[in-house]
Amino acid sequence: MDFRMRILCCFFALGLMAGPASAFAATPTDGVAPMKSEWFTASEVAPATWRIVDHGTVNVYLVIGRDRALLIDTGYGQANLRQYVQSLTSLPLTVINTHGHLDHSGADLQFGTVLADPADFAGIERTADSVRRESKPDPKLPAAERFDYGANARPLALKPVKDGEIIDLGGRQLEVITTPGHTPGEIVLLDRAQKLLFAGDHINRLVWLQLRNCLPLEAYLASLEKIAARADEFTTIMPGHNEPFDRGVLAEKITCVKGILAGTIADEAYPHAFASGRVAKFERSSVVFDPQNLQARQ
Template sequence: MQNVESFKRQDMGNGIWRISEGNPWAGLDEYVDAYLVCGEERAVLIDSLMGEGNLYSIIREITQLPVDVVLTHGHGDHAGRELKNLIDHGLKVYMKLDDYEIYTGMSNKDALSRESFLELNHGQVFDLGNRELEIIELPGHTPGSIVVLDRKNQLMFSGDSLGSGTIWMQLPHSMPLEEYLGVLKVLEREVADLDDLVIYPGHYYQMRERLDKQYVTDMRVLTENLVSGKTRGIPVEDKGTIERFPNTLHASLGAMYSYCYNPDNIMK
């Protein structure tokens, strides 16, 4: 069992708590993050970390409000083994069901049934009382990836879709870049008026600088250039990535905006 001490929490202000899990195999004190977002009447936990620990206790130390769980996607480091415990405590778990097979493929034999999850849809709003969280679909990294937007407070919680270092788009289930480009354009329009936007990714430690709406635009430009052929990536150097995904190319725009992709998965 995961050492419960490895779940750490940080008060980010404005009713936001970051809850982190380390990765001892990688020598990281902080590897993946869940976020607890509190309104006046309800709260939402965004993602559930990967191992077993004291996530429910941490939530209850922070708030006694009713809590729903929203998963940014189905990968095992964001939709982990704590889900069963949260459901046993009566929390509802929402995930875009396009990711259900990915979730079961990456979970152990104790994966939860499809019926354990409630569906998420583009534009769906969680009213927390004087705070609303809106779901924006962003299929790319996985088909069921979403980001969560708090327009009033200009916050976005992006899972692995944006901001978690080099975005992995080379996975067998990642969407073609042309399709990803389409949804990035939608997202860019959604955040066009949010001049003070702050993006909180699912792997906070990989964020090298504060991410704002320009980051969304830069990702759109990079993707546009790859789809049009104006830019072509170079082979990745990371041995582990090459072993698992031999065709992977790495593309970047400046030092910050980068992702891995499969050159055979560009057009729809």
């Protein structure tokens, strides 16, 4: 099994761990229907807000404004995301990565210009290199849904975003908030008008903090508390994986992380072929962590 498939499988496993889907109201957009696809599904999870699921494992969000649309993350990049997005909107597109992991930035070369926190530029470039080197498409992917990177990849142009920056789509604005932890350059996006927080991998029900380039757990806690200080500005969290959930998960995550740091919450081994660690759980919220990476090194 190659590296990309291992990642795919691990996130599929995370999906199973997260349990049954929570109820979430959908409001279809008049006259717009996603193209038929064996790779992607799309549902309108809030007005003019599509949740596109890449092969059942990772979420890509398409946020529609009056003048532009914002694509939040690009998934694995195995299938033709660009043509799928074009079936949902004809507006000019701005593309942003919540972070540089390959399941969130895999299709960046289909779009070319991508916004991100500069602290994750190196990760995004590594993903792009691995996509360029990938020669064989997944045999399960129908020919009509393949993207020919050899012929059609665009030059990658990364544009920096910074904390507090506003992305204006015309009649709809999203604020970039930097939340280092899961990666050094992880960001989330706040839509105050619709009370939505697009959280990338900063707030999933199960979050990985055991990876080699994760920041110490106390730095992750600081980023959680930064978002908690603004919790009255959103009600729904749109995570990088699995179904959206209410903001209560954020408080549970903070309790879980504080328990790990204080040694007051039970944990157990989290064996994983890709990256093992320890895992602790509080109500709906789990955190996988590295016991050697709790506090910042002096």
